[in-house]
Amino acid sequence: MISSHPQSDPILVVDRLRKDFTAGKSGFFGESHSIRAVDDVSFTIDRGETLGLVGESGCGKTTTGRLVLRLLGATAGSVQFDGKDVLSLEASEMRAMRRHMQIIFQDPFGALNPRMTAGELIVEPLVIHGVDDHVARERKLRRLLDRVGLASFHAGRYPHEFSGGQRQRICIARALALEPAFIVCDEAVSALDVSVQAQILNLLQELKRELGLTYLFISHDLGVVRHISDRVAVMYLGQIVELAPRGPLFQSPAHPYTQALLRSVPSAAKGRKSFFTIMGDVPSAANPPSGCRFHTRCPIAIARCSTEPPTLRELAPGHTVSCHLAGSPANPFPSV
Amino acid sequence: MQASDVRNTGDAAENSAISEPLLEVEDLRVSFNGANVVDGLSFTLSAGEILGIVGESGSGKSMTALSVMRLLPQNGLLSAKRLKLNGEDLLSASDGRLEELRGASIGMIFQEPMTALNPVLTIGGQIMETVRRHMNVSRREARERGIEALRRVGIPSPEQRMDDYPHRLSGGMRQRVMIAMALICRPKLLIADEPTTALDVTVQAQILDLMLDLQAEYKMGIILISHDLGVVSAFTDRVLIMYVGQVLEDARADAVFTHPLHPYTEGLLASIPPVDRDQEHLQTIRGTVPPVFDLPPGCRFEPRCGYARPICATAVPDLIDCGGGHRAACIRNTGYQFPGVGQ
Numbered sequence: 001m002i003s004s005h006p007q008s009d010p011i012l013v014v015d016r017l018r019k020d021f022t023a024g025k026s027g028f029f030g031e032s033h034s035i036r037a038v039d040d041v042s043f044t045i046d047r048g049e050t051l052g053l054v055g056e057s058g059c060g061k062t063t064t065g066r067l068v069l070r071l072l073g074a075t076a077g078s079v080q081f082d083g084k085d086v087l088s089l090e091a092s093e094m095r096a097m098r099r100h101m102q103i104i105f106q107d108p109f110g111a112l113n114p115r116m117t118a119g120e121l122i123v124e125p126l127v128i129h130g131v132d133d134h135v136a137r138e139r140k141l142r143r144l145l146d147r148v149g150l151a152s153f154h155a156g157r158y159p160h161e162f163s164g165g166q167r168q169r170i171c172i173a174r175a176l177a178l179e180p181a182f183i184v185c186d187e188a189v190s191a192l193d194v195s196v197q198a199q200i201l202n203l204l205q206e207l208k209r210e211l212g213l214t215y216l217f218i219s220h221d222l223g224v225v226r227h228i229s230d231r232v233a234v235m236y237l238g239q240i241v242e243l244a245p246r247g248p249l250f251q252s253p254a255h256p257y258t259q260a261l262l263r264s265v266p267s268a269a270k271g272r273k274s275f276f277t278i279m280g281d282v283p284s285a286a287n288p289p290s291g292c293r294f295h296t297r298c299p300i301a302i303a304r305c306s307t308e309p310p311t312l313r314e315l316a317p318g319h320t321v322s323c324h325l326a327g328s329p330a331n332p333f334p335s336v
Numbered sequence: 337m338q339a340s341d342v343r344n345t346g347d348a349a350e351n352s353a354i355s356e357p358l359l360e361v362e363d364l365r366v367s368f369n370g371a372n373v374v375d376g377l378s379f380t381l382s383a384g385e386i387l388g389i390v391g392e393s394g395s396g397k398s399m400t401a402l403s404v405m406r407l408l409p410q411n412g413l414l415s416a417k418r419l420k421l422n423g424e425d426l427l428s429a430s431d432g433r434l435e436e437l438r439g440a441s442i443g444m445i446f447q448e449p450m451t452a453l454n455p456v457l458t459i460g461g462q463i464m465e466t467v468r469r470h471m472n473v474s475r476r477e478a479r480e481r482g483i484e485a486l487r488r489v490g491i492p493s494p495e496q497r498m499d500d501y502p503h504r505l506s507g508g509m510r511q512r513v514m515i516a517m518a519l520i521c522r523p524k525l526l527i528a529d530e531p532t533t534a535l536d537v538t539v540q541a542q543i544l545d546l547m548l549d550l551q552a553e554y555k556m557g558i559i560l561i562s563h564d565l566g567v568v569s570a571f572t573d574r575v576l577i578m579y580v581g582q583v584l585e586d587a588r589a590d591a592v593f594t595h596p597l598h599p600y601t602e603g604l605l606a607s608i609p610p611v612d613r614d615q616e617h618l619q620t621i622r623g624t625v626p627p628v629f630d631l632p633p634g635c636r637f638e639p640r641c642g643y644a645r646p647i648c649a650t651a652v653p654d655l656i657d658c659g660g661g662h663r664a665a666c667i668r669n670t671g672y673q674f675p676g677v678g679q
Contacts, residue, residue, distance in 0.1 A: 056536035056537070056538065056539075057507075057536055163624055163625075164393075165624065166624075193392035193393055193563065193625075194392065194563065194565070194604060194607045194608055195392060195603060195604060195607045195620065195621040196392075196624070197607065198606075198607035198608075198609075198618040198619070198620040198621075199620045201609065201618055202617065202618055202620060205617075220536065220537070221609075222537070222611045223608060223609040223610055223611045224609050226609060226610070226611055226614065227609030227610075227615060227618065228609075246614070247614065250611070250612075250614075260538060261537060261538065262611065264537045264538045264540070264541040265537055265566060265611045266540075266541065266544065266564075266566045266567050266569070266570040266571070267566045267569060267570060267611070267612070268569035268570055268589070268590065268593050269612065270570065271570075272569075272570055272589070272590070273548055273570070273571070274545075274570075275541040275542075275544050275545040275548070275570065276541055277538070277541045277542045277545050278538055278541075281506045281508050281509070281539060282506075282536070282538075
């Protein structure tokens with residue numbers, strides 16, 4: 001539906017994915033109301049591709065990542081991984097499927113059990129899935145440590161003995177242990193200092209090249225997403241508002257929200273002592289605006305935007321946007 | 337945006353060079369259990385100047401800010417040759433005097449607006465506390481001033497917000513409340529420790545824009561502490577680059593970001609994935625930051641430096657002026673010679 005590459009080989013096909021969270025009742029006999037955190041999200045990821053998913057807090061990017069891995073149950077929609085419908089698998093089939101789909105979290109402090117050594121943590125997935133015998137696991141451990149830039153003596157140490165960057169290397173080794181085809185990186189470098197972040201980003205890219213991995217890379221940092229992604233999806237209040245290959249998305253963004261995001265990133269090159277601002281905060285997902293969800297903050301909104309929700313449409317091959325005005329004189333495309 | 341015409345664009349340092357500095361810090365040291373987390377830091381801040389302090393975790397940037405407020409944790413030892421605000425010695429000031437200065441002469445904004453605000457007091461109650469502590473005004477007058485301050489920082493319907501509790505506000509709105517509280521007594525110095533790090537990028541731009549507006553209006557000096565080089569490059573007049581407790585480079589913001597003189601600064605800048613162009617491979621600084629209890633004997637950056645020579649492993653470089661007030665602590669700038677020692 002969205003992807004129109006001539007020889008696409010999708011490893012992941014997400015179709016009209018939806019997630020409602022219940023958020024308390026209004027009174028004892030009142031109806032429980034729900035928050036739609038992810039609303040009709042569809043995308044595909046080709047084998048060996050990195051799809052970046054950007055947006056501000058509360059836009060549903062993390063929820064989307066968890067729905068894809070079935071760490072959260074979806075309310076509606078489908079996720080196909082390697083041709084299999086992930087959401088309808090039996091529990092035992094799902095366990096087997098998890099070998100191929102892994103996740104790296106933001107916080108390498110919270111993600112590692114403080115009472116296990118780095119070595120135990122890295123081989124734990126192999127033990128759980130009953131892969132290899134003791135000797136083979138040990139051999140694999142050495143290889144993984146080396147691969148992520150740790151020394152073999154590190155295997156006997158506990159998480160608190162490592163720096164943040166080293167801990168994230170342990171998380172990466174752990175995710176790689178089962179030789180997955182697909183990894184969700186959820187803000188995987190956001191908690192790291194810039195110099196360490198650069199090292200981890202380079203490591204993730206080397207691993208992708210060598211092992212033919214596919215990433216769903218979730219981040220709020222536009223520079224990081226531009227650096228690592230082949231294609232980028234921009235989310236706002238639970239919906240994808242723009243999806244395009246990296247170059248076009250950053251060079252000629254079509255959605256006013258994407259344009260605002262890019263202009264908001266401060267840099268001396270954009271002019272010192274001046275900041276581009278758009279009005280307001282992100283509205284509450286419990287009570288999203290009618291029509292286009294961005295119309296309350298959009299600098300070019302017209303009357304139609306507050307009543308009629310726009311749908312994703314293709315402006316150029318592979319470049320889709322949900323804005324009534326994209327391509328019109330009010331918001332010409334390409335914008336530059 | 338509307339006030340951008342009055343904003344200075346980096347000339348504050350020169351304009352006020354003749355006048356008395358607002359803040360003087362000389363040879364500041366902070367140690368915990370014998371480990372120096374800030375080690376011989378010296379800088380001055382002129383009135384109306386915006387100084388950025390940049391560094392990675394553990395560089396001592398937050399401890400520097402807390403030292404100026406004299407708010408170090410109990411087990412932190414502070415020493416300095418000089419620590420003066422407006423000519424007044426902060427080292428010998430009594431606890432009572434320091435309490436008068438905090439909030440009135442020095443305002444502070446922290447990273448986490450949720451934890452910095454008291455969740456069981458209304459916003460109005462917290463603002464009025466500051467006003468009544470430092471100004472001899474009635475409750476009614478304090479409330480009026482509080483409402484005015486909230487209006488000034490762009491909080492809609494401030495009369496109602498005064499009676500709300502902090503959890504009712506978004507992160508950006510809470511940070512506006514923090515700014516209103518920090519500036520309500522018109523301090524001469526504002527210390528902002530990672531004020532926008534917890535905020536989304538569109539909200540961050542709004543808050544930075546607001547802070548520049550207020551700075552243009554009140555002319556206070558600002559120390560902005562941040563790990564975000566993009567924010568610092570667009571917001572500040574002058575920048576200190578810190579690395580494990582020491583300043584490695586001190587220069588005008590535009591000079592630091594266009595012609596860095598220290599290899600660490602150069603490495604930091606190359607580590608950031610740019611938003612405005614594609615870059616396939618990132619340059620990285622090799623290795624990791626050394627722990628404060630196990631520092632290299634010579635230049636602290638030597639084990640990670642691509643330009644290091646044998647002498648760097650033993651000799652500690654001074655922060656020397658490389659022309660035009662651009663200071664850097666790297667002996668590359670003196671041709672690997674020590675200044676003063678024969679060529």
